[in-house]
Amino acid sequence: MELAHRYAALLTAPEGMLREAPADGFSDDRSELELQAHWFAGDFGTSFLTATNGERVEVVQFGVWNREAGPDFTDAAVRFPDRDGAPVLRGAIELDTSAEDWERHGHGSNPAFDGVVLHLYLRQGLRQPFTRTSQHRQIAQVQLDYRQIEQRPPPAPLPLAMPGRCLGPLRLLDKEQVRTLLSAAAQYRLEIKNRRWQRLASVRGYDQALFQSLAITLGYKENKLPFALLAQRLPLKVLQAEQKAATALLLGAAGFLQAPEFGEDKSAKETRAYLRDCWEHWWPRRSQMDRLILPAAAWKLAGLRPANHPQRRLAALAQLARRWPEVRALIDGGSADFGKDVIRFLTGLRDEYWYHHYTLHSARTARPLALIGASRATEMLANVFFPLAIAQRPERWTPYEKLPATTTNRRVETVIARLFGERANGEAWIKTAVHQQGLLQIYEDFCLRDDSDCERCTFPERVKRFEFQRV
Numbered sequence: 309m310e311l312a313h314r315y316a317a318l319l320t321a322p323e324g325m326l327r328e329a330p331a332d333g334f335s336d337d338r339s340e341l342e343l344q345a346h347w348f349a350g351d352f353g354t355s356f357l358t359a360t361n362g363e364r365v366e367v368v369q370f371g372v373w374n375r376e377a378g379p380d381f382t383d384a385a386v387r388f389p390d391r392d393g394a395p396v397l398r399g400a401i402e403l404d405t406s407a408e409d410w411e412r413h414g415h416g417s418n419p420a421f422d423g424v425v426l427h428l429y430l431r432q433g434l435r436q437p438f439t440r441t442s443q444h445r446q447i448a449q450v451q452l453d454y455r456q457i458e459q460r461p462p463p464a465p466l467p468l469a470m471p472g473r474c475l476g477p478l479r480l481l482d483k484e485q486v487r488t489l490l491s492a493a494a495q496y497r498l499e500i501k502n503r504r505w506q507r508l509a510s511v512r513g514y515d516q517a518l519f520q521s522l523a524i525t526l527g528y529k530e531n532k533l534p535f536a537l538l539a540q541r542l543p544l545k546v547l548q549a550e551q552k553a554a555t556a557l558l559l560g561a562a563g564f565l566q567a568p569e570f571g572e573d574k575s576a577k578e579t580r581a582y583l584r585d586c587w588e589h590w591w592p593r594r595s596q597m598d599r600l601i602l603p604a605a606a607w608k609l610a611g612l613r614p615a616n617h618p619q620r621r622l623a624a625l626a627q628l629a630r631r632w633p634e635v636r637a638l639i640d641g642g643s644a645d646f647g648k649d650v651i652r653f654l655t656g657l658r659d660e661y662w663y664h665h666y667t668l669h670s671a672r673t674a675r676p677l678a679l680i681g682a683s684r685a686t687e688m689l690a691n692v693f694f695p696l697a698i699a700q701r702p703e704r705w706t707p708y709e710k711l712p713a714t715t716t717n718r719r720v721e722t723v724i725a726r727l728f729g730e731r732a733n734g735e736a737w738i739k740t741a742v743h744q745q746g747l748l749q750i751y752e753d754f755c756l757r758d759d760s761d762c763e764r765c766t767f768p769e770r771v772k773r774f775e776f777q778r779v
């Protein structure tokens with residue numbers, strides 16, 4: 309793991325050669341998306357906007373387009389020069405056509421909007437509304453002037469994020485140098501993860517720590533927390549001792565088994581029989597678990613693909629608990645085909661009922677459904693199995709480095725846009741799990757810590773001094 313040290317040196321290098329910090333009447337046919345594009349392109353200006361209370365607001369960083377639920381732009385930074393210390397606030401920005409949309413769309417009571425630091429709008433409405441979070445924190449409001457974009461065509465194409473200052477230095481590197489840099493950042497990330505994992509294992513024990521880590525990857529990506537809670541409340545030892553009842557216990561503690569419903573349930577006979585069986589296992593233990601049953605609000609089910617429903621994933625977790633000796637043997641054994649063995653094991657897990665049902669009540673599917681699909685299995689391999697196996701046998705880094713990534717996510721796409729500009733320029737670096745991990749580490753170490761719109765970020769200078777030659 310020699311490269312990890314080089315990346316650590318890049319993070320801590322003396323800054324002598326590094327950059328010094330500087331002294332110091334809207335048309336309804338414009339869609340909200342178009343307005344956001346104009347905002348993001350800087351067409352409304354950045355320095356100094358005037359808030360509705362008269363104070364000046366400087367947009368230091370436009371942030372990143374949020375294509376998911378929540379505020380319009382995340383990871384933005386705004387400065388308030390008139391406040392004591394001229395603080396820079398990092399957070400999200402929401403842009404609405406009307407100021408009243410904040411309350412009309414329920415943002416004021418939605419915790420997902422608690423991190424908003426600036427509310428932009430074009431129309432004020434009859435009275436001046438108050439923009440507040442669910443914690444009753446007041447948010448600065450700026451009314452944008454539509455005349456600034458009246459004559460402008462919509463900017464296209466819409467970038468996910470603005471390219472950063474490091475684009476130039478990274479362009480000067482050849483492919484091998486970029487590969488080395490990303491691999492170094494990925495090794496560094498792996499070492500951090502392993503240290504965190506060792507701490508968990510020293511408190512909970514190796515097996516329980518591994519079980520919790522696997523549960524969290526099954527909760528990807530919206531339901532990590534409820535899966536972590538369930539793995540804590542129904543630890544591996546309990547599920548191993550209960551074997552037959554394991555799935556029912558997990559479904560019950562998750563709050564998915566309500567009052568006996570199989571009597572009147574209009575589902576097929578097979579579903580009624582399964583529910584009855586679950587209930588028989590769950591009922592005798594329910595009173596002991598009563599206080600620990602998760603509320604329905606703990607689960608995020610909106611927008612989930614049926615194959616990813618947590619009920620299926622809990623059935624998979626129960627299967628892992630039942631076949632635990634095989635899980636341990638995969639990590640501890642010396643297989644030359646480690647990656648393939650793990651994928652084969654995970655995708656081969658079977659459960660008679662869940663082999664043909666998306667959820668507890670869904671109709672039987674004609675097509676069999678893998679309990680863990682190939683893409684989730686690869687994520688589990690990349691995020692849990694490989695890191696632990698490499699800690700035991702560092703030579704496993706070589707096959708890990710070649711592991712193809714099965715998916716990308718908003719963070720990876722964002723860092724590609726910031727470091728490489730056009731997606732085509734960074735395309736080569738999203739193809740493997742290791743390079744994605746390296747990109748994420750750089751994003752967290754530099755982009756997420758920067759509140760100067762790249763101006764004071766030291767990554768571009770540090771890249772020039774990185775030790776690229778592979779030993």
Ligand code: SF4
Binds near residue numbers: 474475726727762
């Ligand atoms: S903050 Fe630093 S690493 Fe991120 S895009 Fe700007 S210059 Fe690059």
